[in-house]
Amino acid sequence: MDDLFAPSDVSWTPVSPKLATLRRLSAAIFAGLAAIVALVVLGLTLGWGYGVLAVVLIALAFGWAWVLIGRNQRSWKYAEREDELLVSHGIMFRELVVVPYGRMQFVDVTAGPLERAYGLATVELHTATPATDAKIPGLHPDEAGRLRDRLSALGQSQAWGL
Template identity: 45%
Template sequence: METDRATQPSADEGRVIDARHIDPEGVTWSRVDEKYVTVRALGVAISGLIWLAITAVPLVLALTGVWGGYPRWLAWTLPGVALIWTLIDLLITRRRVRAIGYAERENDLLVRQGILFRKVLVVPYGRMQYVDVQMGPVDRAFGLCKVQLHTAAASVTATIPGVKAAEGARLREQLSDRGEARLAGL
Protein backbone atom coordinates (compact mmCIF):
# COMPACT_ATOMS: atom_id res chain seq x y z
CA MET A 1 0.00 0.00 0.00
CA GLU A 2 1.39 3.39 -0.99
CA THR A 3 1.50 6.09 1.69
CA ASP A 4 0.70 9.72 1.14
CA ARG A 5 3.96 11.70 1.01
CA ALA A 6 2.18 14.72 2.51
CA THR A 7 1.70 12.97 5.87
CA GLN A 8 4.97 11.06 6.14
CA PRO A 9 7.28 11.94 9.01
CA SER A 10 10.00 14.37 8.03
CA ALA A 11 13.51 12.96 8.20
CA ASP A 12 14.86 15.51 10.65
CA GLU A 13 11.99 15.84 13.10
CA GLY A 14 10.23 12.49 13.09
CA ARG A 15 6.74 14.00 13.29
CA VAL A 16 3.84 13.88 10.89
CA ILE A 17 3.50 16.88 8.59
CA ASP A 18 0.20 17.47 6.85
CA ALA A 19 0.86 19.38 3.62
CA ARG A 20 -2.79 20.52 3.43
CA HIS A 21 -2.22 22.97 6.29
CA ILE A 22 0.41 25.68 6.18
CA ASP A 23 0.06 26.92 9.77
CA PRO A 24 3.09 26.05 11.90
CA GLU A 25 2.39 23.72 14.81
CA GLY A 26 2.23 25.00 18.35
CA VAL A 27 1.57 28.63 17.40
CA THR A 28 -1.00 30.60 19.36
CA TRP A 29 -2.51 33.13 16.99
CA SER A 30 -3.64 36.58 18.09
CA ARG A 31 -6.80 37.56 16.27
CA VAL A 32 -7.81 40.99 15.05
CA ASP A 33 -10.56 42.87 16.89
CA GLU A 34 -14.15 41.73 16.30
CA LYS A 35 -15.11 45.32 15.38
CA TYR A 36 -13.10 44.88 12.20
CA VAL A 37 -15.95 42.75 10.84
CA THR A 38 -18.13 45.87 10.86
CA VAL A 39 -15.39 47.99 9.28
CA ARG A 40 -14.87 45.41 6.56
CA ALA A 41 -18.64 45.01 5.99
CA LEU A 42 -19.01 48.78 5.61
CA GLY A 43 -16.27 48.78 2.99
CA VAL A 44 -17.89 45.91 1.11
CA ALA A 45 -21.32 47.59 1.24
CA ILE A 46 -20.00 50.94 -0.02
CA SER A 47 -18.02 49.26 -2.78
CA GLY A 48 -21.08 47.18 -3.70
CA LEU A 49 -23.28 50.29 -3.92
CA ILE A 50 -20.76 51.96 -6.22
CA TRP A 51 -20.63 48.89 -8.48
CA LEU A 52 -24.42 48.64 -8.42
CA ALA A 53 -24.71 52.29 -9.51
CA ILE A 54 -22.18 51.80 -12.32
CA THR A 55 -23.75 48.59 -13.61
CA ALA A 56 -27.27 50.05 -13.38
CA VAL A 57 -26.51 52.72 -16.01
CA PRO A 58 -27.46 50.46 -18.96
CA LEU A 59 -30.67 49.48 -17.14
CA VAL A 60 -31.64 53.13 -16.58
CA LEU A 61 -30.86 53.92 -20.21
CA ALA A 62 -32.92 50.91 -21.38
CA LEU A 63 -35.90 51.80 -19.17
CA THR A 64 -35.88 55.44 -20.34
CA GLY A 65 -35.75 54.35 -23.99
CA VAL A 66 -32.31 55.80 -24.72
CA TRP A 67 -30.67 52.39 -25.03
CA GLY A 68 -32.68 50.30 -27.43
CA GLY A 69 -30.13 48.30 -29.40
CA TYR A 70 -29.35 45.69 -26.74
CA PRO A 71 -31.52 43.08 -25.06
CA ARG A 72 -33.14 44.13 -21.79
CA TRP A 73 -32.03 40.95 -20.01
CA LEU A 74 -28.44 42.14 -20.35
CA ALA A 75 -29.32 45.48 -18.77
CA TRP A 76 -30.91 43.62 -15.81
CA THR A 77 -28.09 41.07 -15.55
CA LEU A 78 -25.28 43.55 -14.87
CA PRO A 79 -26.74 45.08 -11.68
CA GLY A 80 -28.01 41.64 -10.65
CA VAL A 81 -24.50 40.22 -10.77
CA ALA A 82 -23.14 43.22 -8.83
CA LEU A 83 -25.83 42.75 -6.17
CA ILE A 84 -25.27 38.99 -5.83
CA TRP A 85 -21.48 39.48 -5.67
CA THR A 86 -21.87 42.06 -2.90
CA LEU A 87 -24.23 39.83 -0.90
CA ILE A 88 -21.86 36.87 -1.13
CA ASP A 89 -18.97 39.12 -0.11
CA LEU A 90 -20.97 40.35 2.90
CA LEU A 91 -21.83 36.77 3.90
CA ILE A 92 -18.17 35.68 4.03
CA THR A 93 -16.82 38.87 5.63
CA ARG A 94 -16.92 37.48 9.18
CA ARG A 95 -15.04 34.34 8.11
CA ARG A 96 -12.45 36.42 6.25
CA VAL A 97 -11.77 38.52 9.32
CA ARG A 98 -11.52 35.44 11.54
CA ALA A 99 -8.83 34.07 9.20
CA ILE A 100 -6.54 37.04 9.90
CA GLY A 101 -4.05 36.49 12.69
CA TYR A 102 -0.54 37.18 13.88
CA ALA A 103 1.89 35.53 16.26
CA GLU A 104 5.02 36.94 17.84
CA ARG A 105 7.74 34.35 18.20
CA GLU A 106 11.28 34.63 19.52
CA ASN A 107 12.96 35.41 16.20
CA ASP A 108 10.13 36.30 13.84
CA LEU A 109 6.56 37.45 13.40
CA LEU A 110 3.98 35.30 11.64
CA VAL A 111 1.06 36.87 9.79
CA ARG A 112 -1.72 34.80 8.25
CA GLN A 113 -4.82 35.54 6.22
CA GLY A 114 -7.12 34.12 3.59
CA ILE A 115 -9.86 31.53 3.35
CA LEU A 116 -9.61 30.01 -0.10
CA PHE A 117 -6.10 31.22 -0.83
CA ARG A 118 -4.35 30.97 2.52
CA LYS A 119 -1.14 32.81 3.20
CA VAL A 120 1.28 32.63 6.12
CA LEU A 121 4.07 35.18 6.04
CA VAL A 122 7.13 34.81 8.28
CA VAL A 123 8.97 38.08 8.88
CA PRO A 124 12.30 37.72 10.72
CA TYR A 125 12.83 40.62 13.12
CA GLY A 126 16.30 41.24 11.69
CA ARG A 127 14.80 41.89 8.23
CA MET A 128 12.33 44.55 9.40
CA GLN A 129 13.21 48.07 8.34
CA TYR A 130 10.29 49.97 9.79
CA VAL A 131 6.78 49.49 11.15
CA ASP A 132 3.84 51.68 10.08
CA VAL A 133 0.65 52.18 12.05
CA GLN A 134 -2.17 53.68 9.98
CA MET A 135 -5.69 54.81 10.90
CA GLY A 136 -8.27 55.88 8.37
CA PRO A 137 -11.44 57.73 9.39
CA VAL A 138 -13.52 54.55 9.66
CA ASP A 139 -10.80 52.73 11.60
CA ARG A 140 -10.46 55.71 13.93
CA ALA A 141 -14.23 55.72 14.57
CA PHE A 142 -13.97 52.09 15.75
CA GLY A 143 -10.67 52.55 17.62
CA LEU A 144 -8.75 50.32 15.21
CA CYS A 145 -5.59 50.64 13.14
CA LYS A 146 -3.56 48.79 10.54
CA VAL A 147 0.02 47.69 11.31
CA GLN A 148 2.26 47.39 8.29
CA LEU A 149 5.74 45.85 8.43
CA HIS A 150 8.28 46.80 5.78
CA THR A 151 11.21 44.48 5.20
CA ALA A 152 14.58 44.76 3.49
CA ALA A 153 12.99 43.24 0.39
CA ALA A 154 11.09 46.19 -1.09
CA SER A 155 8.30 44.00 -2.44
CA VAL A 156 7.51 42.29 0.87
CA THR A 157 5.21 43.98 3.36
CA ALA A 158 3.12 42.27 5.99
CA THR A 159 -0.14 43.93 6.97
CA ILE A 160 -2.22 43.28 10.06
CA PRO A 161 -5.53 45.15 9.73
CA GLY A 162 -8.16 45.60 12.44
CA VAL A 163 -5.84 45.86 15.44
CA LYS A 164 -6.92 47.92 18.46
CA ALA A 165 -5.09 51.26 18.51
CA ALA A 166 -3.33 50.50 21.80
CA GLU A 167 -2.23 47.08 20.53
CA GLY A 168 -1.00 48.70 17.30
CA ALA A 169 1.14 51.16 19.25
CA ARG A 170 2.51 48.31 21.38
CA LEU A 171 3.29 46.23 18.28
CA ARG A 172 5.03 49.19 16.62
CA GLU A 173 7.31 49.72 19.60
CA GLN A 174 7.96 46.06 20.33
CA LEU A 175 8.60 45.06 16.72
CA SER A 176 10.83 48.09 16.13
CA ASP A 177 12.86 47.26 19.24
CA ARG A 178 13.20 43.62 18.26
CA GLY A 179 14.14 44.59 14.71
CA GLU A 180 16.85 46.96 15.91
CA ALA A 181 18.21 44.38 18.36
CA ARG A 182 18.39 41.65 15.68
CA LEU A 183 19.84 44.04 13.11
CA ALA A 184 22.55 45.16 15.54
CA GLY A 185 23.48 41.53 16.05
CA LEU A 186 24.24 41.01 12.34
Template identity: 55%
Template sequence: MTHPVADALQPWPDTVDWHPVSPRLATLKRVELLLGLIVPLAATIAVYLIWQWIWALVIGAVLVAATLVRIVLIGRSVRSWGYAERDDDLLVRHGRIVRHLSIVPYARMQFVDVSAGPLERLFGLATVQLHTAAAASDARVPGLLPAEAARLRDRLTALGEIRKEGL
Protein backbone atom coordinates in the same frame (compact mmCIF):
# COMPACT_ATOMS: atom_id res chain seq x y z
CA MET B 1 16.41 28.94 18.14
CA THR B 2 15.04 26.31 15.78
CA HIS B 3 11.34 26.09 15.08
CA PRO B 4 9.38 22.92 14.38
CA VAL B 5 8.97 22.10 10.71
CA ALA B 6 5.47 22.86 9.45
CA ASP B 7 3.65 20.72 6.94
CA ALA B 8 3.31 22.61 3.62
CA LEU B 9 -0.35 21.62 3.42
CA GLN B 10 -0.98 22.89 6.96
CA PRO B 11 0.98 26.14 6.82
CA TRP B 12 -0.31 27.60 10.07
CA PRO B 13 1.76 26.04 12.85
CA ASP B 14 -0.25 25.02 15.89
CA THR B 15 2.84 25.39 18.06
CA VAL B 16 2.56 29.18 18.32
CA ASP B 17 0.16 31.44 20.19
CA TRP B 18 -1.92 33.10 17.45
CA HIS B 19 -3.44 36.50 18.22
CA PRO B 20 -6.65 37.23 16.27
CA VAL B 21 -7.56 40.59 14.79
CA SER B 22 -10.59 42.49 16.07
CA PRO B 23 -14.02 41.23 14.97
CA ARG B 24 -14.79 44.88 14.17
CA LEU B 25 -12.73 44.35 11.00
CA ALA B 26 -15.56 42.21 9.59
CA THR B 27 -18.03 45.06 10.05
CA LEU B 28 -15.57 47.51 8.50
CA LYS B 29 -15.08 45.26 5.45
CA ARG B 30 -18.85 44.87 5.05
CA VAL B 31 -19.34 48.64 5.11
CA GLU B 32 -16.55 49.06 2.53
CA LEU B 33 -18.26 46.51 0.28
CA LEU B 34 -21.61 48.28 0.54
CA LEU B 35 -20.01 51.67 -0.14
CA GLY B 36 -18.23 50.18 -3.15
CA LEU B 37 -21.58 49.00 -4.51
CA ILE B 38 -23.16 52.47 -4.59
CA VAL B 39 -21.59 53.81 -7.82
CA PRO B 40 -21.93 50.65 -9.97
CA LEU B 41 -25.51 50.13 -8.79
CA ALA B 42 -26.39 53.78 -9.46
CA ALA B 43 -24.85 53.47 -12.94
CA THR B 44 -26.89 50.37 -13.80
CA ILE B 45 -30.10 52.01 -12.59
CA ALA B 46 -29.30 55.16 -14.56
CA VAL B 47 -28.67 53.12 -17.72
CA TYR B 48 -32.00 51.38 -17.26
CA LEU B 49 -33.90 54.62 -16.63
CA ILE B 50 -32.33 56.42 -19.60
CA TRP B 51 -32.28 53.66 -22.25
CA GLN B 52 -34.67 51.07 -20.78
CA TRP B 53 -32.07 48.32 -21.26
CA ILE B 54 -33.23 45.38 -19.18
CA TRP B 55 -29.74 43.86 -19.10
CA ALA B 56 -28.68 46.82 -16.92
CA LEU B 57 -31.06 45.57 -14.21
CA VAL B 58 -29.67 42.06 -14.62
CA ILE B 59 -26.14 43.39 -14.13
CA GLY B 60 -27.30 45.33 -11.07
CA ALA B 61 -28.94 42.22 -9.62
CA VAL B 62 -25.75 40.19 -10.18
CA LEU B 63 -23.70 42.90 -8.46
CA VAL B 64 -26.05 42.91 -5.46
CA ALA B 65 -26.05 39.09 -5.25
CA ALA B 66 -22.25 38.91 -5.45
CA THR B 67 -21.93 41.57 -2.76
CA LEU B 68 -24.36 39.74 -0.47
CA VAL B 69 -22.40 36.49 -0.86
CA ARG B 70 -19.16 38.32 -0.06
CA ILE B 71 -20.77 39.99 2.98
CA VAL B 72 -21.72 36.58 4.35
CA LEU B 73 -18.19 35.20 3.78
CA ILE B 74 -16.30 38.15 5.26
CA GLY B 75 -16.62 36.88 8.83
CA ARG B 76 -14.71 33.71 7.96
CA SER B 77 -12.10 35.70 6.08
CA VAL B 78 -11.49 38.04 9.01
CA ARG B 79 -11.26 35.13 11.45
CA SER B 80 -8.45 33.69 9.32
CA TRP B 81 -6.22 36.71 10.08
CA GLY B 82 -3.79 36.30 12.95
CA TYR B 83 -0.26 37.01 14.05
CA ALA B 84 2.22 35.37 16.37
CA GLU B 85 5.31 36.85 17.97
CA ARG B 86 8.19 34.41 18.28
CA ASP B 87 11.71 34.92 19.59
CA ASP B 88 13.28 35.78 16.22
CA ASP B 89 10.39 36.57 13.90
CA LEU B 90 6.78 37.58 13.45
CA LEU B 91 4.29 35.26 11.75
CA VAL B 92 1.26 36.69 9.94
CA ARG B 93 -1.44 34.40 8.56
CA HIS B 94 -4.59 34.97 6.52
CA GLY B 95 -6.77 33.34 3.90
CA ARG B 96 -9.28 30.51 3.86
CA ILE B 97 -9.06 29.15 0.34
CA VAL B 98 -5.51 30.26 -0.39
CA ARG B 99 -3.67 30.32 2.89
CA HIS B 100 -0.84 32.79 3.32
CA LEU B 101 1.83 32.62 6.00
CA SER B 102 4.40 35.40 6.13
CA ILE B 103 7.41 35.04 8.39
CA VAL B 104 9.29 38.28 8.94
CA PRO B 105 12.59 38.05 10.86
CA TYR B 106 12.96 40.96 13.28
CA ALA B 107 16.50 41.63 12.04
CA ARG B 108 15.21 42.17 8.48
CA MET B 109 12.65 44.83 9.39
CA GLN B 110 13.52 48.32 8.23
CA PHE B 111 10.57 50.11 9.76
CA VAL B 112 7.10 49.52 11.16
CA ASP B 113 4.19 51.67 10.09
CA VAL B 114 0.82 52.14 11.84
CA SER B 115 -2.00 53.58 9.77
CA ALA B 116 -5.72 54.18 10.18
CA GLY B 117 -7.90 55.54 7.39
CA PRO B 118 -11.17 57.38 8.02
CA LEU B 119 -13.30 54.22 8.17
CA GLU B 120 -10.74 52.42 10.33
CA ARG B 121 -10.76 55.34 12.77
CA LEU B 122 -14.57 55.30 12.77
CA PHE B 123 -14.46 51.64 13.87
CA GLY B 124 -11.55 52.19 16.28
CA LEU B 125 -9.06 50.09 14.27
CA ALA B 126 -5.53 50.43 12.92
CA THR B 127 -3.20 48.49 10.61
CA VAL B 128 0.41 47.62 11.38
CA GLN B 129 2.61 47.36 8.26
CA LEU B 130 6.10 45.86 8.44
CA HIS B 131 8.60 46.94 5.81
CA THR B 132 11.70 44.99 4.87
CA ALA B 133 14.37 45.46 2.19
CA ALA B 134 12.49 43.01 -0.05
CA ALA B 135 9.11 44.50 -0.95
CA ALA B 136 7.64 41.02 -1.46
CA SER B 137 8.27 40.13 2.18
CA ASP B 138 6.34 43.05 3.64
CA ALA B 139 3.56 41.94 5.96
CA ARG B 140 0.58 43.74 7.41
CA VAL B 141 -1.76 43.08 10.29
CA PRO B 142 -5.10 44.88 9.82
CA GLY B 143 -7.93 45.23 12.31
CA LEU B 144 -5.99 45.92 15.49
CA LEU B 145 -7.26 48.09 18.30
CA PRO B 146 -5.12 51.25 18.44
CA ALA B 147 -3.50 50.34 21.77
CA GLU B 148 -2.53 46.88 20.45
CA ALA B 149 -1.23 48.41 17.21
CA ALA B 150 0.97 50.82 19.19
CA ARG B 151 2.18 48.01 21.47
CA LEU B 152 3.03 45.78 18.51
CA ARG B 153 4.76 48.63 16.67
CA ASP B 154 6.89 49.47 19.72
CA ARG B 155 7.74 45.83 20.41
CA LEU B 156 8.66 45.07 16.80
CA THR B 157 10.77 48.20 16.55
CA ALA B 158 12.62 47.34 19.76
CA LEU B 159 13.16 43.72 18.72
CA GLY B 160 14.32 44.83 15.28
CA GLU B 161 16.96 47.10 16.81
CA ILE B 162 18.15 44.38 19.20
CA ARG B 163 18.42 41.80 16.40
CA LYS B 164 20.26 44.20 14.06
CA GLU B 165 22.90 44.79 16.72
CA GLY B 166 23.65 41.07 16.69
CA LEU B 167 24.42 41.04 12.93
Protein backbone atom coordinates in the same frame (compact mmCIF):
# COMPACT_ATOMS: atom_id res chain seq x y z
CA MET C 1 -0.85 20.35 6.01
CA ASP C 2 -2.42 22.75 8.53
CA ASP C 3 0.84 22.88 10.53
CA LEU C 4 2.51 24.34 7.46
CA PHE C 5 0.42 27.51 7.72
CA ALA C 6 -0.36 27.54 11.44
CA PRO C 7 2.40 26.05 13.59
CA SER C 8 0.93 24.67 16.80
CA ASP C 9 3.85 25.70 19.01
CA VAL C 10 2.79 29.38 19.04
CA SER C 11 -0.05 31.31 20.58
CA TRP C 12 -2.01 32.96 17.77
CA THR C 13 -3.73 36.33 18.25
CA PRO C 14 -6.77 36.98 16.00
CA VAL C 15 -7.65 40.39 14.59
CA SER C 16 -10.77 42.29 15.66
CA PRO C 17 -14.19 41.14 14.37
CA LYS C 18 -14.80 44.82 13.58
CA LEU C 19 -12.58 44.30 10.51
CA ALA C 20 -15.36 42.29 8.86
CA THR C 21 -17.90 45.03 9.66
CA LEU C 22 -15.61 47.69 8.20
CA ARG C 23 -14.96 45.72 5.02
CA ARG C 24 -18.67 44.92 4.64
CA LEU C 25 -19.48 48.63 4.95
CA SER C 26 -16.90 49.44 2.27
CA ALA C 27 -18.34 46.73 0.02
CA ALA C 28 -21.88 48.05 0.61
CA ILE C 29 -20.85 51.57 -0.35
CA PHE C 30 -19.15 50.31 -3.50
CA ALA C 31 -22.07 48.03 -4.43
CA GLY C 32 -24.60 50.79 -3.82
CA LEU C 33 -22.74 53.25 -6.02
CA ALA C 34 -22.23 50.60 -8.73
CA ALA C 35 -25.95 49.71 -8.62
CA ILE C 36 -27.01 53.34 -9.01
CA VAL C 37 -24.62 53.92 -11.92
CA ALA C 38 -25.62 50.65 -13.61
CA LEU C 39 -29.32 51.36 -13.19
CA VAL C 40 -29.08 54.85 -14.62
CA VAL C 41 -26.62 54.14 -17.45
CA LEU C 42 -28.16 50.86 -18.59
CA GLY C 43 -31.69 52.11 -17.97
CA LEU C 44 -31.18 55.15 -20.18
CA THR C 45 -29.22 53.39 -22.93
CA LEU C 46 -30.54 49.80 -23.20
CA GLY C 47 -33.75 49.91 -21.23
CA TRP C 48 -34.80 49.74 -17.60
CA GLY C 49 -35.00 45.95 -17.63
CA TYR C 50 -31.25 45.73 -18.17
CA GLY C 51 -30.67 48.26 -15.41
CA VAL C 52 -32.74 46.20 -12.97
CA LEU C 53 -30.94 43.03 -14.05
CA ALA C 54 -27.59 44.72 -13.36
CA VAL C 55 -28.82 45.78 -9.89
CA VAL C 56 -29.88 42.19 -9.12
CA LEU C 57 -26.49 40.85 -10.23
CA ILE C 58 -24.69 43.45 -8.11
CA ALA C 59 -26.86 42.49 -5.12
CA LEU C 60 -25.98 38.81 -5.60
CA ALA C 61 -22.29 39.66 -5.83
CA PHE C 62 -22.58 41.74 -2.65
CA GLY C 63 -24.24 38.82 -0.85
CA TRP C 64 -21.41 36.52 -1.85
CA ALA C 65 -18.83 39.15 -0.80
CA TRP C 66 -20.58 39.42 2.60
CA VAL C 67 -19.89 35.73 3.27
CA LEU C 68 -16.31 35.84 1.97
CA ILE C 69 -15.45 38.94 4.00
CA GLY C 70 -16.46 37.20 7.23
CA ARG C 71 -14.42 34.11 6.39
CA ASN C 72 -11.42 36.23 5.44
CA GLN C 73 -11.54 38.23 8.68
CA ARG C 74 -11.58 35.05 10.75
CA SER C 75 -8.49 33.77 8.92
CA TRP C 76 -6.23 36.70 9.93
CA LYS C 77 -3.96 36.01 12.90
CA TYR C 78 -0.45 36.76 14.09
CA ALA C 79 2.01 35.35 16.60
CA GLU C 80 5.11 36.75 18.23
CA ARG C 81 7.98 34.32 18.60
CA GLU C 82 11.34 34.92 20.23
CA ASP C 83 13.09 35.82 16.94
CA GLU C 84 10.31 36.41 14.43
CA LEU C 85 6.75 37.53 13.81
CA LEU C 86 4.34 35.20 12.02
CA VAL C 87 1.33 36.51 10.09
CA SER C 88 -1.18 34.06 8.64
CA HIS C 89 -4.32 34.63 6.58
CA GLY C 90 -6.43 33.21 3.81
CA ILE C 91 -9.02 30.47 3.41
CA MET C 92 -8.66 29.17 -0.13
CA PHE C 93 -5.20 30.59 -0.77
CA ARG C 94 -3.45 30.46 2.58
CA GLU C 95 -0.37 32.51 3.32
CA LEU C 96 2.11 32.48 6.18
CA VAL C 97 4.66 35.28 6.33
CA VAL C 98 7.57 34.91 8.75
CA VAL C 99 9.43 38.16 9.41
CA PRO C 100 12.66 37.90 11.44
CA TYR C 101 12.87 40.84 13.84
CA GLY C 102 16.46 41.57 12.79
CA ARG C 103 15.41 42.05 9.14
CA MET C 104 12.76 44.70 9.81
CA GLN C 105 13.63 48.16 8.56
CA PHE C 106 10.61 50.05 9.85
CA VAL C 107 7.07 49.55 11.13
CA ASP C 108 4.08 51.61 9.93
CA VAL C 109 0.79 52.08 11.74
CA THR C 110 -2.03 53.45 9.57
CA ALA C 111 -5.71 54.18 10.10
CA GLY C 112 -7.98 55.70 7.46
CA PRO C 113 -11.19 57.58 8.26
CA LEU C 114 -13.39 54.47 8.35
CA GLU C 115 -10.81 52.54 10.36
CA ARG C 116 -10.65 55.36 12.91
CA ALA C 117 -14.45 55.44 13.10
CA TYR C 118 -14.44 51.71 13.94
CA GLY C 119 -11.48 51.97 16.32
CA LEU C 120 -9.09 49.96 14.13
CA ALA C 121 -5.56 50.35 12.81
CA THR C 122 -3.21 48.44 10.49
CA VAL C 123 0.40 47.56 11.30
CA GLU C 124 2.72 47.08 8.33
CA LEU C 125 6.25 45.70 8.61
CA HIS C 126 8.82 46.63 5.99
CA THR C 127 11.97 44.66 5.24
CA ALA C 128 14.67 44.97 2.60
CA THR C 129 12.83 42.35 0.54
CA PRO C 130 9.25 43.35 -0.36
CA ALA C 131 8.26 39.66 -0.49
CA THR C 132 8.69 39.40 3.28
CA ASP C 133 6.75 42.55 4.13
CA ALA C 134 3.75 41.80 6.31
CA LYS C 135 0.52 43.61 7.09
CA ILE C 136 -1.81 43.02 10.05
CA PRO C 137 -5.16 44.81 9.58
CA GLY C 138 -7.96 45.10 12.12
CA LEU C 139 -6.01 45.81 15.29
CA HIS C 140 -7.22 47.92 18.20
CA PRO C 141 -5.15 51.17 18.20
CA ASP C 142 -3.63 50.35 21.61
CA GLU C 143 -2.56 46.91 20.40
CA ALA C 144 -1.21 48.43 17.17
CA GLY C 145 0.86 50.92 19.18
CA ARG C 146 2.13 48.21 21.53
CA LEU C 147 3.03 45.96 18.61
CA ARG C 148 4.77 48.82 16.76
CA ASP C 149 6.88 49.70 19.81
CA ARG C 150 7.73 46.08 20.60
CA LEU C 151 8.63 45.21 17.00
CA SER C 152 10.71 48.35 16.60
CA ALA C 153 12.63 47.63 19.80
CA LEU C 154 13.18 43.98 18.88
CA GLY C 155 14.19 44.92 15.35
CA GLN C 156 16.71 47.44 16.59
CA SER C 157 18.21 45.13 19.21
CA GLN C 158 18.53 42.18 16.82
CA ALA C 159 19.74 44.21 13.83
CA TRP C 160 23.00 45.17 15.54
CA GLY C 161 24.40 41.72 14.82
CA LEU C 162 24.02 42.13 11.04
